[in-house]
Amino acid sequence: MRIGILTAGGDCPGLNAVIRAITRKGIQEGDNIIGILHGWKGMLTAQHEELTLRSVSGLIHRGGTILHTSRTNPFKEEGGGKKVVGTFQRLNLDALVAVGGDDTLNVASRLFEEFDLPVVGVPKTIDNDLKGTDVTFGFDTAVSIVTEAIDRLHTTAESHDRVMVVEVMGRHTGWIAVHAGLAGGADIILIPERPFDLDEVAEVILARHAIGKDFSIVVVAEGAAVKTSDHVGPIIANGDEKKVDEFGHVRLGGVGHYLAREIEKRTGFETRVTVLGHIQRGGTPTARDRILATFFGVKAHDLVREGRFGMMAAMVGGRIDAVPIKEAIREVKSVDMEFFRVAEIFFG
Ligand code: F6P
Numbered sequence: 001m002r003i004g005i006l007t008a009g010g011d012c013p014g015l016n017a018v019i020r021a022i023t024r025k026g027i028q029e030g031d032n033i034i035g036i037l038h039g040w041k042g043m044l045t046a047q048h049e050e051l052t053l054r055s056v057s058g059l060i061h062r063g064g065t066i067l068h069t070s071r072t073n074p075f076k077e078e079g080g081g082k083k084v085v086g087t088f089q090r091l092n093l094d095a096l097v098a099v100g101g102d103d104t105l106n107v108a109s110r111l112f113e114e115f116d117l118p119v120v121g122v123p124k125t126i127d128n129d130l131k132g133t134d135v136t137f138g139f140d141t142a143v144s145i146v147t148e149a150i151d152r153l154h155t156t157a158e159s160h161d162r163v164m165v166v167e168v169m170g171r172h173t174g175w176i177a178v179h180a181g182l183a184g185g186a187d188i189i190l191i192p193e194r195p196f197d198l199d200e201v202a203e204v205i206l207a208r209h210a211i212g213k214d215f216s217i218v219v220v221a222e223g224a225a226v227k228t229s230d231h232v233g234p235i236i237a238n239g240d241e242k243k244v245d246e247f248g249h250v251r252l253g254g255v256g257h258y259l260a261r262e263i264e265k266r267t268g269f270e271t272r273v274t275v276l277g278h279i280q281r282g283g284t285p286t287a288r289d290r291i292l293a294t295f296f297g298v299k300a301h302d303l304v305r306e307g308r309f310g311m312m313a314a315m316v317g318g319r320i321d322a323v324p325i326k327e328a329i330r331e332v333k334s335v336d337m338e339f340f341r342v343a344e345i346f347f348g
Contacts, residue, residue: 001094002032003304004048007065008039008072008104012124013285014137014293015065018099020056021297027053029305034091039100040107041072043084048091060290063283073246074107085115094118095304101125101136102329103247105312109325112310120303121312121325122296126281128175132328133314137293142169142280143179149276150184150217156272157215163205163263163271167256169280170221171249172332174340176280181219182343188218189343190259193334195225195232201259202266204348209269216269220259222252235259253277295320 005022007015023033033051036042049055059066074080088096098108099122111117123130128139146168157164166186170176174191181189188204190196205216223234237254244250253275260271285293292315299313299320311322 001304002034002092003301004034004036004088004091004093004096005051005067006036006039006042006096006098007067007069007124008098008100008107009069010071010101010125011064011069011281012126012138013063013141013281013283014289015069015099015124016059016062017137017285017290017293018122018124018297018300019051019065019067020059021294022097022301023051023056024053025298025301034093035067036096038068039070039072039104040074040084041070043087044072044074044077044080046087046090060294061284063281063285071103071245071247073103075110076246081111081115084111085117088117095120095309097122097300097304099124101127102130102332105130105325105329109310109329112325118307118309119325120300120309121328122300123312123314123328124293126176127170127173129171129173129332129334130328131331131333132312132323132325133316134318135292135315137285137289137296138281139175140288140292141283141286142176143183144286145280145283146176146180146219146276147183149274149279150180150186150219153217153274154185157217160270161214163216163218163260163267163269165218165220165256165260165263165271165273167220167222167253167273167275169276171223171252174221174224174335177219177221177224178335178340178343182346184217184219185346186219187216188347190218190220190224191335191340192221192223192225192234193337194340195227197227198259198262198266202263205263205267205269207348209267218259218263220255222255224255226255226258
């Protein structure tokens with residue numbers, strides 16, 4: 001078979017491990033693997049290159065994606081869906097594997113449902129917010145990076161008696177914030193699923209000081225929802241409020257600085273901010289993410305070979321499985337509140 005593969009949306013540690021797995025297994029079974037460059041943009045422009053054993057050698061530990069990525073939405077363009085189908089035919093493909101988060105998989109699902117394109121999905125996102133799978137690769141790496149950052153920030157927080165606010169990624173959900181916050185011993189964790197009140201945050205910090213804990217670590221997800229008298233929702237204060245990507249997402253960021261100002265105002269304690277940003281998506285994947293990405297890649301190739309199109313590789317109940325892409329993207333997977341309640345025991 002001639003199998004196309006593309007990576008779309010934000011880069012994520014483990015993408016290269018998926019590309020390697022599909023290429024290695026595909027070639028072993030006599031397939032040709034065609035790398036589509038720059039995500040869905042490559043399916044509009046036909047930018048591609050054949051992947052060989054040589055081109056995927058030494059790849060498992062490398063972050064990013066050798067195929068490059070973009071946030072291109074082919075359906076934003078008039079006739080974009082048909083154009084993708086045209087490229088698919090021109091490149092003589094028999095199947096396409098789309099590796100991405102909810103936006104990418106939404107495009108894949110539409111191409112399958114509306115154009116009968118033989119597509120298989122592989123879920124990726126550091127945010128871990130895809131419903132159809134227990135976990136996505138990239139998440140473990142991001143949690144490890146954030147946990148290490150919190151450990152390091154503890155040093156300064158304790159030495160200077162400061163409040164340290166750490167802004168982490170998490171557009172719709174607080175998975176990274178809650179996991180890394182719990183692992184790093186955060187004193188407060190603020191997430192999109194639980195709108196927060198600034199006075200309550202200040203009270204927790206003041207109560208810590210009252211018992212002799214003169215420093216605090218506050219972890220806030222970039223999409224955390226703030227409750228004020230006239231607003232419940234995310235705070236975007238980075239000058240990029242008007243920048244929207246092709247899927248309609250605004251560029252988040254700024255809640256950390258906003259929060260620090262408000263904490264300092266209410267408590268009088270010196271408060272500093274660290275915005276971890278893309279550091280959370282960069283560098284080498286953890287062993288766990290390399291393994292998960294490899295298993296997803298192998299499963300995606302199986303699905304192609306079995307002709308199970310419209311399906312996505314997934315981890316379900318701890319086992320590698322397949323779920324319909326349509327189901328997987330139906331809704332966002334919010335933070336497990338049982339987990340949050342455990343993290344909450346250690347607030348304050
Ligand atoms: O979807 C993953 C993610 O890292 C989000 O947490 C974040 O809001 C977004 O990507 C940032 O994307 P970009 O790098 O394109 O600005």
